Amino acid sequence: MARPGSPSKIGTNEGGRSTQTRTQLIDAAISSLINDGFGGTSARSIGERANQNQALVFYHFGSVANLLLVALDTVSERRMAKYSSAVENAGTPSELIDVAWQIFREDLDAGYVTVLVEMMAGSSTTVGLGAEVAQRIAPWFAFAEVALERFIGESGLGSLIAAKDAAYAVVAMYIGLEMLTHLDGDRSPAIELFAQVQKFAGLMGAFSATTGAKGK
Amino acid sequence: MARPGSPSKIGTNEGGRSTQTRTQLIDAAISSLINDGFGGTSARSIGERANQNQALVFYHFGSVANLLLVALDTVSERRMAKYSSAVENAGTPSELIDVAWQIFREDLDAGYVTVLVEMMAGSSTTVGLGAEVAQRIAPWFAFAEVALERFIGESGLGSLIAAKDAAYAVVAMYIGLEMLTHLDGDRSPAIELFAQVQKFAGLMGAFSATTGAKGK
DNA sequence: GTCTATACTTGGATAGAC
DNA sequence: GTCTATCCAAGTATAGAC
Numbered sequence: 001m002a003r004p005g006s007p008s009k010i011g012t013n014e015g016g017r018s019t020q021t022r023t024q025l026i027d028a029a030i031s032s033l034i035n036d037g038f039g040g041t042s043a044r045s046i047g048e049r050a051n052q053n054q055a056l057v058f059y060h061f062g063s064v065a066n067l068l069l070v071a072l073d074t075v076s077e078r079r080m081a082k083y084s085s086a087v088e089n090a091g092t093p094s095e096l097i098d099v100a101w102q103i104f105r106e107d108l109d110a111g112y113v114t115v116l117v118e119m120m121a122g123s124s125t126t127v128g129l130g131a132e133v134a135q136r137i138a139p140w141f142a143f144a145e146v147a148l149e150r151f152i153g154e155s156g157l158g159s160l161i162a163a164k165d166a167a168y169a170v171v172a173m174y175i176g177l178e179m180l181t182h183l184d185g186d187r188s189p190a191i192e193l194f195a196q197v198q199k200f201a202g203l204m205g206a207f208s209a210t211t212g213a214k215g216k
Numbered sequence: 217m218a219r220p221g222s223p224s225k226i227g228t229n230e231g232g233r234s235t236q237t238r239t240q241l242i243d244a245a246i247s248s249l250i251n252d253g254f255g256g257t258s259a260r261s262i263g264e265r266a267n268q269n270q271a272l273v274f275y276h277f278g279s280v281a282n283l284l285l286v287a288l289d290t291v292s293e294r295r296m297a298k299y300s301s302a303v304e305n306a307g308t309p310s311e312l313i314d315v316a317w318q319i320f321r322e323d324l325d326a327g328y329v330t331v332l333v334e335m336m337a338g339s340s341t342t343v344g345l346g347a348e349v350a351q352r353i354a355p356w357f358a359f360a361e362v363a364l365e366r367f368i369g370e371s372g373l374g375s376l377i378a379a380k381d382a383a384y385a386v387v388a389m390y391i392g393l394e395m396l397t398h399l400d401g402d403r404s405p406a407i408e409l410f411a412q413v414q415k416f417a418g419l420m421g422a423f424s425a426t427t428g429a430k431g432k
Numbered sequence: 433g434t435c436t437a438t439a440c441t442t443g444g445a446t447a448g449a450c
Numbered sequence: 451g452t453c454t455a456t457c458c459a460a461g462t463a464t465a466g467a468c
Binding site: 233 | 434436
Binding site: 036037038039040114117118120121122123124125126130131133134137160161162164165166168169171172173174175176177179180182183184189190192193196199200203 | 252253254255256330333334336337338339340341342346347349350353376377378380381382384385387388389390391392393395396398399400405406408409412415416419
């Protein structure tokens with residue numbers, strides 16, 4: 001039996017029926033995680049959404065959990081590309097927050113963060129999943145750290161705030177916001193919060209300028 | 217059929233076998249949420265932990281979801297009492313953060329936040345659960361807001377930070393930290409983060425003192 | 433009123449058909 | 451190599467025993 005997700009991807013005949021089925025299943029898995037949650041996602045729910053037989057999940061991916069991890073990888077890569085280019089194009093810290101908020105809202109609407117959060121939630125239940133998901137979050141810590149490093153450096157706050165800690169906090173907050181927002185579908189507290197952060201960031205900039213740091 | 221969780225609690229004969237069974241089931245539900253996660257929690261898992269027949273869950277609470285909500289209420293009340301008295305006894309903002317961290321670590325170790333977070337996670341799956349859980353989080357927003365109000369007032373930052381937004385952020389962060397910590401069981405990033413917050417809070421105090429606010 | 437034996441449903445996984 | 455028919459385990463819920 002082929003180890004799913006591993007190198008030997010069974011039928012990797014380019015453009016063949018197998019790869020097409022795989023793609024359909026991955027997309028279906030994503031939409032099931034978003035719409036049915038981790039608990040509501042099953043081989044059957046995925047098969048239905050993909051218009052495929054549920055057993056194909058096991059043939060192509062070995063297990064439901066494996067398919068879900070591939071789904072997480074897929075979403076994660078897409079989103080990372082988006083965030084990366086957006087952050088690169090953001091000049092000032094204020095622009096950075098704007099961009100972060102804009103894409104995060106996009107995430108909330110489309111349910112991309114949901115995929116991650118649902119997988120985290122499911123990790124309590126399915127054994128071994130926690131470590132796999134943790135591995136897939138790591139790049140986001142690194143990404144946030146780099147982005148914040150620049151932000152903090154330009155603000156002259158480097159001696160006060162460690163980018164690593166800030167990155168951890170930001171990621172935790174994103175996750176928490178997604179969970180809270182998802183609970184009742186009310187985005188407004190999150191919107192207000194971001195406005196608040198914007199304001200505070202502006203203040204910090206002014207503060208660092210006062211203390212004679214190389215502010216922008 | 218008695219509406220579970222509602223006023224008519226079936227056999228509420230004080231100290232009788234029924235109330236004892238109820239208590240056992242509630243405790244078992246809490247420990248199952250903590251150890252098995254929402255997905256791993258079932259009438260059977262609860263019954264086993266309580267050394268009771270799984271069907272008793274339905275007799276006493278009507279459904280698994282209802283029992284879990286009662287479990288959430290139980291933990292939430294216990295914790296609220298703890299936090300309330302701790303916050304009352306905290307004089308300075310710095311003490312407040314110390315206390316918050318201390319109890320949060322206790323939460324992490326004992327799994328109290330886990331109960332809430334698992335219920336939030338499960339809300340994606342079980343219909344109608346989201347609203348119920350949201351209702352049970354509301355007091356925590358209010359609590360955090362009052363605590364932060366005092367904090368912010370004393371620091372003279374009232375004009376810059378809205379306590380309501382800060383409270384939302386703090387709750388979101390707690391939830392996010394619990395999820396991240398739970399994933400791989402590594403508490404150290406959270407510990408470092410709190411140390412960082414402590415440091416930053418100290419700075420804020422100094423800053424507000426400079427600007428001539430009624431700092432403590 | 434309290435609890436147990438039992439029916440029914442859903443989901444994961446494989447043996448074997450094409 | 452690709453997919454389907456089928457089996458088995460686990461979960462919810464109730465009918466009925468005590």
